[in-house]
Amino acid sequence: MGPVLSKDFLSLFSQPRRDRALWGLLLAVLAWPAAGGALDSASEQALLKAADAFRLSAQIVRPGLLRLHWSIAPHYYLYRDRIHVDFSDAGIRAEPIRLPAGQELHDPYLGHVEIYRDALDASIMYAVAGAHPSNLRVSVTSQGCHEIDPKICYPPSTQILELPLGTVSGADAAIVLPTTRESGATNPLAALQRMRAIPRPPAFQPVGSIEQVQRAVAEAAAADRPVLLDFDAEKCGGCESLETQTFAEPAVRDALEGFVLLRADVTADDTAGRALLRRYGLARPPAVLLFGSNGKERRDLRLLGFEAPADFLHRLRKASP
Amino acid sequence: MIDKRATVVILVLASAAACGGWWLQRHLLAPAQTPRSAPAIEAAPSSRPSIPVDLVLPDLDGRPQRLSQWRGQRVLLNFWATWCAPCRKEMPELSAAQKKHPQVRIVGVAMDQPQAVREYLKQTPVDYSMLIGIDASPDPSQQFGDNVGALPYSVLIGVDGRVLRSKLGPFDTGELEHWLGP
Known part of the structure; x- marks a missing residue:
């Protein structure tokens, strides 16, 4: 059977086009139910586990300020009033979590609820009293649903985050510890699989003057590399979001691999910083300038303000096709 | 070169396979999906x-x-x-x-x-x-x-x-x- 079949199969390719087309039709028709089956199994994979639908990361922005970020998968949402944060260490005094207003949703079964889609940023002020623990241990509970068919909801899920205290960025070794059903039993293996490092923004080369920027851009052009010049400052709202959400996103970090990354910190508001802003016609940060590998700025790709990772990726791809 | 009879055979086979595939799809591969609008998530x-x-x-x-x-x-x-x-x-x-x-x-x-x-x-x-x-x-x-x-x-x-x-x-x-x- 085998050899006969394969001989027939091989002979397909030596036949006139009309006959080959007929055989092709037969093969396509035979393959069709199989393809349908593959589609079905693809849809079975579609629903995410809570930890993947609502990806939580945390960062100590500065001592006393903890920032939580949820990256919410498309078609999923989190309930605003189901978010709870608890510091297990008795030496930590924390204020209630600060959550932005959510989107209004009228649910015929739950009434009016406030929800978050796409992303959520929240912050918590805390103080360390007494003995200084080496880590800040915080458990974060959230709950949400998948809002298109099949509509499902997740039980409250708690993630335990451990962030090293003492490093200002706090982003170096932060680990998300196991996710558990709040009430149910834990599967330690599944919990281990879900452990992952917090996204970390890439390292930038500081530049402080027009000359430094020009030199760095020229060097990059000589090495045939594009440049990203980021204008940054403390107490600049968009800058921080750009840093912790956009630059830290793994896909963005990957896309930035080929770029020379420059950062002009204009917090000091000194002559050199003002000159640099003026040179590029900028009023204030945040601003992200992209230079092609020819050393010329792509004015059309300038970003003034914050941009979410997906759109920013799009912009990067245009700068470095 | 395939003659006319072979062509007919292939066409008949193709239609039979199409019907068979449709039947499989409908009755075996998707048993619980009478309306196919929403994906039914059956555990593997x-x-x-x-x-x-x-x-x-x-x-x-x-x-x-x-x-x-x-x-x-x-x-x-x-x-x-x-x-x-x-x-x-x-x-x-x-x-x-x-x-x-x-x-x-x-x-x-x-x-x-x-x-x-x-x-x-x-x-x-x-x-x-x-x-x-x-x-x-x-x-x-x-x-x-x-x-x-x-x-x-x-x-x-x-x-x-x-x-x-x-x-x-x-x-x-x-x-x-x-x-x-x-």
């Missing part, structure tokens, strides 16, 4: 327990109930919670199905606090059995293959105690009827 067969699973869970009065007491009839387990809107939406449908199919035992398993469940059912009674699964360890919905850990999750258990079907997400129109029918 490998995640279903192959041996009968027995559980003892408390009912609303706290009395322990053993699942195997209903061995010999088909049992539909419906895992739900009061905070789960899609679960609440399909509960009246389950009540109606229990009346229509008395030979099948429908058992709600609430993954929720007993007090919240009792209060909810006082307002919105159901016409099928109810157990509380929240305090059980290991998690009963996971034991029955709910790998995503979300609700609603339904499992149809055969007369021999083996799992016949399972589904994450609410039933599509007509799907419950398809499960419980003869």
Whole structure:
């Protein structure tokens, strides 16, 4: 059977086009139910586990300020009033979590609820009293649903985050510890699989003057590399979001691999910083300038303000096709 | 060069395969999807327990109930919670199905606090059995293959105690009827 079949199969390719087309039709028709089956199994994979639908990361922005970020998968949402944060260490005094207003949703079964889609940023002020623990241990509970068919909801899920205290960025070794059903039993293996490092923004080369920027851009052009010049400052709202959400996103970090990354910190508001802003016609940060590998700025790709990772990726791809 | 007769044979084979493929798709590969609008999420067969699973869970009065007491009839387990809107939406449908199919035992398993469940059912009674699964360890919905850990999750258990079907997400129109029918 085998050899006969394969001989027939091989002979397909030596036949006139009309006959080959007929055989092709037969093969396509035979393959069709199989393809349908593959589609079905693809849809079975579609629903995410809570930890993947609502990806939580945390960062100590500065001592006393903890920032939580949820990256919410498309078609999923989190309930605003189901978010709870608890510091297990008795030496930590924390204020209630600060959550932005959510989107209004009228649910015929739950009434009016406030929800978050796409992303959520929240912050918590805390103080360390007494003995200084080496880590800040915080458990974060959230709950949400998948809002298109099949509509499902997740039980409250708690993630335990451990962030090293003492490093200002706090982003170096932060680990998300196991996710558990709040009430149910834990599967330690599944919990281990879900452990992952917090996204970390890439390292930038500081530049402080027009000359430094020009030199760095020229060097990059000589090495045939594009440049990203980021204008940054403390107490600049968009800058921080750009840093912790956009630059830290793994896909963005990957896309930035080929770029020379420059950062002009204009917090000091000194002559050199003002000159640099003026040179590029900028009023204030945040601003992200992209230079092609020819050393010329792509004015059309300038970003003034914050941009979410997906759109920013799009912009990067245009700068470095 | 294939002659005319071969061409006819190929065309006949192609149409037969098309019909066969369509039939397979409709009856074997997608048994519970009469309307194909929403994707039915059936747990992969490998995640279903192959041996009968027995559980003892408390009912609303706290009395322990053993699942195997209903061995010999088909049992539909419906895992739900009061905070789960899609679960609440399909509960009246389950009540109606229990009346229509008395030979099948429908058992709600609430993954929720007993007090919240009792209060909810006082307002919105159901016409099928109810157990509380929240305090059980290991998690009963996971034991029955709910790998995503979300609700609603339904499992149809055969007369021999083996799992016949399972589904994450609410039933599509007509799907419950398809499960419980003869």
